[in-house]
Amino acid sequence: MNGFEGLFGHVPGYLLVFPLFWGSVIFFGLVIARHLRIFAAVRAAGPSPLAEVPRRVGGIVRYTLLQTKMFKDPRAGVMHFTIFWGFVLLTVGTANIVTGGAIQAILSIPAGGVLWAAISALQNVVAILVLLAVGYAFVRRLITRPPRLAYTRGALIILGLIGGVVATELLAQAFEAARFGSIAGAFLADALAVPLGSLAPGILLGVFGVLWWAHMVIVAAFLGYLPSSKHLHIATAFFNVYFRKLAPRGELPAMDLEAVDASFGLRTLQDLGWKDLLDGFTCTECGRCTDACPANMTGKPLNPREMIMGLRHMAVDAERGLDLIPNSPIIRAQAGYDDTTPNPGLLATAIVDHAIPYDAVWDCVTCGACVEACPVLIEHVDKIVGFRRNLVLEDSRFPSELTGAFRNMETAGNPWGQARSTRTDWTTGLDFEVPTVADLAAAGKLDEIEVLYWVGCAAAFDERNRKVARAFARCLDAAGVRFAILGQEESCTGDPARRMGNEYVYQVLAGGNIETLNRYGMAERTIVTACPHCFNTIANEYGQLGGRFEIVHHSVYLQGLLASGRLRTAQASDPDGVPGSASSSRSITFHDSCYMARYNNVIAAPRDVLGALAGVELREMERSGKNSFCCGAGGGRMWMEETRGTRINVERTRQALATGAEVVATNCPFCMTMMKDGLAEAGANAAGTVSAADIAELLADSLVPAVPTGRHLPVLQ
Ligand code: SF4
Numbered sequence: 253m254n255g256f257e258g259l260f261g262h263v264p265g266y267l268l269v270f271p272l273f274w275g276s277v278i279f280f281g282l283v284i285a286r287h288l289r290i291f292a293a294v295r296a297a298g299p300s301p302l303a304e305v306p307r308r309v310g311g312i313v314r315y316t317l318l319q320t321k322m323f324k325d326p327r328a329g330v331m332h333f334t335i336f337w338g339f340v341l342l343t344v345g346t347a348n349i350v351t352g353g354a355i356q357a358i359l360s361i362p363a364g365g366v367l368w369a370a371i372s373a374l375q376n377v378v379a380i381l382v383l384l385a386v387g388y389a390f391v392r393r394l395i396t397r398p399p400r401l402a403y404t405r406g407a408l409i410i411l412g413l414i415g416g417v418v419a420t421e422l423l424a425q426a427f428e429a430a431r432f433g434s435i436a437g438a439f440l441a442d443a444l445a446v447p448l449g450s451l452a453p454g455i456l457l458g459v460f461g462v463l464w465w466a467h468m469v470i471v472a473a474f475l476g477y478l479p480s481s482k483h484l485h486i487a488t489a490f491f492n493v494y495f496r497k498l499a500p501r502g503e504l505p506a507m508d509l510e511a512v513d514a515s516f517g518l519r520t521l522q523d524l525g526w527k528d529l530l531d532g533f534t535c536t537e538c539g540r541c542t543d544a545c546p547a548n549m550t551g552k553p554l555n556p557r558e559m560i561m562g563l564r565h566m567a568v569d570a571e572r573g574l575d576l577i578p579n580s581p582i583i584r585a586q587a588g589y590d591d592t593t594p595n596p597g598l599l600a601t602a603i604v605d606h607a608i609p610y611d612a613v614w615d616c617v618t619c620g621a622c623v624e625a626c627p628v629l630i631e632h633v634d635k636i637v638g639f640r641r642n643l644v645l646e647d648s649r650f651p652s653e654l655t656g657a658f659r660n661m662e663t664a665g666n667p668w669g670q671a672r673s674t675r676t677d678w679t680t681g682l683d684f685e686v687p688t689v690a691d692l693a694a695a696g697k698l699d700e701i702e703v704l705y706w707v708g709c710a711a712a713f714d715e716r717n718r719k720v721a722r723a724f725a726r727c728l729d730a731a732g733v734r735f736a737i738l739g740q741e742e743s744c745t746g747d748p749a750r751r752m753g754n755e756y757v758y759q760v761l762a763g764g765n766i767e768t769l770n771r772y773g774m775a776e777r778t779i780v781t782a783c784p785h786c787f788n789t790i791a792n793e794y795g796q797l798g799g800r801f802e803i804v805h806h807s808v809y810l811q812g813l814l815a816s817g818r819l820r821t822a823q824a825s826d827p828d829g830v831p832g833s834a835s836s837s838r839s840i841t842f843h844d845s846c847y848m849a850r851y852n853n854v855i856a857a858p859r860d861v862l863g864a865l866a867g868v869e870l871r872e873m874e875r876s877g878k879n880s881f882c883c884g885a886g887g888g889r890m891w892m893e894e895t896r897g898t899r900i901n902v903e904r905t906r907q908a909l910a911t912g913a914e915v916v917a918t919n920c921p922f923c924m925t926m927m928k929d930g931l932a933e934a935g936a937n938a939a940g941t942v943s944a945a946d947i948a949e950l951l952a953d954s955l956v957p958a959v960p961t962g963r964h965l966p967v968l969q
Pocket residue numbers: 541544545546547548554556615616617618619620621622623632633
């Protein structure tokens with residue numbers, strides 16, 4: 253016998269496998285095509301498949317083949333990795349069956365069949381591993397039940413199908429070996445066949461046939477169930493990762509307010525891009541995003557997983573009336589419309605209040621912990637800000653506290669509504685002059701500065717953060733860095749306005765700042781700031797409006813000054829030792845700002861600065877670095893009441909106090925305010941036991957007295 257008759261002639265009714273399998277493939281394709289009709293009906297915008305191909309392919313290797321993000325939870329990571337790769341290997345056997353043995357014929361050519369035998373042996377091994385992994389998954393879902401998982405019947409069905417498909421394949425092979433003799437390479441099936449050998453040949457053949465067909469029926473059922481289950485991510489994750497956002501994570505989508513067809517944010521499915529829908533169809537419901545979400549953890553209604561799943565449910569709802577086979581005459585006769593396009597009415601449901609509650613939209617601190625946690629790279633923050641944009645710009649529907657903040661930013665150039673004339677008040681008390689670029693330009697000495705210090709509104713107007721600004725200026729002065737500030741010409745970068753959804757106010761502020769910076773030639777210079785929000789906006793977002801500047805965060809700048817020797821800290825053995833802190837030991841815990849650590853990957857620099865201080869013992873919080881927990885002030889939450897659940901800064905303070913450290917170090921003015929308030933609420937700093945301090949303050953207090961040559965500030969006449 254030749255061909256598949258030689259390979260599968262002993263399988264009862266083998267030829268029926270072709271209509272069964274390929275019929276289910278066609279059904280799978282039709283359901284996917286129906287999903288895609290909704291994709292085609294939304295805004296066309298989406299990433300180009302041909303842009304940055306190597307980087308996109310690299311992401312596929314990293315995130316889908318190696319599944320690096322899954323290993324943040326090591327046990328779940330190993331389980332998922334085993335199931336995924338085991339399934340891929342076992343699919344070779346199924347593919348061989350449904351192609352009439354073509355795969356085996358090809359893979360048996362090299363080395364006289366050794367390769368195929370090796371694959372068979374490997375399949376036996378992974379079958380056991382996959383069954384163990386599926387067993388572990390059942391234990392998690394039915395017994396240990398981690399809180400982050402969603403306990404749906406669908407998840408159990410999928411696990412049952414995976415387990416069934418693998419178990420039937422292995423057992424069918426064992427009965428096949430018992431009835432027809434050893435199978436090359438399938439050592440485990442051969443071993444299982446030994447005790448079965450005593451059964452009558454008819455029984456062996458009958459059980460083999462039942463198991464073989466059970467395997468194929470489960471495969472077909474899996475294909476039929478997949479497009480409407482969360483396990484569709486098996487197929488969509490590759491596309492979602494390939495088309496992931498490649499722009500800096502801290503860059504919100506651009507918005508052309510002048511465009512004739514401008515749409516203001518995201519209101520309905522039609523305002524989404526197709527990639528947003530792909531996000532929904534790729535969500536695995538793993539709950540990692542919700543588990544990482546500080547708003548959810550502190551009892552607020554925001555649940556990032558439910559939001560993404562809500563978008564998916566809305567998209568599936570919008571398929572109502574669409575027949576599986578496009579333009580079916582039955583549908584046209586019954587529904588009275590062309591079923592190739594979705595019913596516009598079903599696409600027009602508002603997302604807010606359906607996929608996400610209104611309050612939840614405003615609970616988000618835009619910390620990005622959800623995005624960082626998501627193993628399939630779903631973007632939550634851009635969508636939430638998109639909802640805010642629509643609520644603010646089209647409906648004027650936002651928390652009442654924001655009215656004042658918007659007005660203050662628009663009229664006074666800062667969210668607190670402080671007078672511009674007080675922007676330089678923080679310099680009072682310094683024993684050196686801090687010039688403005690305007691003064692230097694007027695004196696023809698602008699070229700003499702090394703850096704522009706972008707102070708930011710918090711450091712300019714908030715009393716506690718003014719101390720940080722003075723400390724940073726003292727560090728610059730001690731290092732002999734020639735610097736200047738914009739003074740009254742500086743305005744809020746617009747970060748809070750943008751993240752609160754007021755793109756109009758953001759663009760006014762950003763446009764003004766870009767114009768000012770360009771007027772003084774700052775595109776050719778370095779800007780340094782101690783504010784992560786100012787940093788992120790100027791570094792990652794001003795480019796959308798034509799402003800391209802080199803900006804460095806103060807933690808990186810101070811790290812550089814220490815590394816180059818321009819700053820030196822007093823050590824216990826130092827004969828020049830500075831009195832006080834340098835000689836005493838302190839335990840410090842560092843609170844990572846979301847916009848530095850998570851959004852801009854600045855993690856080592858602040859720790860290096862703290863590491864340069866004498867006698868410091870750094871105690872890390874459980875959530876640190878990229879996994880940091882927000883202070884509660886991002887996304888404009890600094891200007892909103894926190895009335896739902898417990899306060900996020902109180903929870904973060906609890907985490908900091910759990911380290912037993914005496915100092916909570918920060919590198920962000922918002923974090924400083926929130927940690928200071930959190931410590932006060934906990935009674936920790938009122939009792940004088942724990943204090944909050946910026947890294948610049950800790951460094952300034954530990955410096956060896958000023959460099960002998962002094963600071964080289966231009967002297968103004
Ligand atoms: S950005 Fe932060 S607060 Fe907002 S949904 Fe994500 S994790 Fe939650």
